[in-house]
Amino acid sequence: MSLSExxxxxxxxxxxxxxxxxxxxxxxxILKIREVVEFDTITVVPNTPAWIRxxxxxxxxxxxxxxxxxxxxxxPSSISKFSCVVVAEVGCGDVxxxxxMLADSVSQVIEFTAKDVEEPPPFxxxxxxxxxxxxxxxxxxxxxxxxxxxxxxxDEFLAATDTIECAQSSDAPxxxxxx
Numbered sequence: 001m002s003l004s005e006x007x008x009x010x011x012x013x014x015x016x017x018x019x020x021x022x023x024x025x026x027x028x029x030i031l032k033i034r035e036v037v038e039f040d041t042i043t044v045v046p047n048t049p050a051w052i053r054x055x056x057x058x059x060x061x062x063x064x065x066x067x068x069x070x071x072x073x074x075x076p077s078s079i080s081k082f083s084c085v086v087v088a089e090v091g092c093g094d095v096x097x098x099x100x101m102l103a104d105s106v107s108q109v110i111e112f113t114a115k116d117v118e119e120p121p122p123f124x125x126x127x128x129x130x131x132x133x134x135x136x137x138x139x140x141x142x143x144x145x146x147x148x149x150x151x152x153x154x155d156e157f158l159a160a161t162d163t164i165e166c167a168q169s170s171d172a173p174x175x176x177x178x179x
Contacts, residue, residue: 131151
């Protein structure tokens with residue numbers, strides 16, 4: 001299988017949004033990005049995995065926000081005036097979800113051709129190798145191209161949601177049943 005025919009069946013070439021997390025530049029296909037919003041108030045949700053930073057109100061809808069730094073095994077992202085939420089639509093099979101990724105800053109939209117993208121090394125990256133689609137050549141450096149459907153796995157998120165619901169139902173007071 002060539003790099004331009006990755007497991008996610010999307011072409012590796014095209015336009016990508018680049019953003020920074022913990023000093024490293026990452027990219028994801030622009031086709032998955034709905035918008036970028038300024039970081040504002042976030043509501044922490046109890047009993048969620050550490051990588052779920054909380055939820056934000058996006059025009060009246062609840063949007064879960066993932067701290068990719070934590071997901072990649074780093075300390076939580078520090079909030080600055082450049083912090084933002086990259087809103088992406090992710091899918092797994094027939095399940096599609098809109099989720100946000102906390103980013104230190106957004107950098108640019110860049111065009112990668114198949115020649116600009118190399119296979120990720122099997123070592124030395126902060127990111128699990130299965131999260132990477134490739135390494136995009138940007139002059140003398142590379143940015144890590146993320147497979148956003150795997151990074152923000154709908155299955156993983158739904159499993160976390162099920163765990164939360166189970167914990168909440170076991171903490172609930174007994175119902176008013178007559179014996």
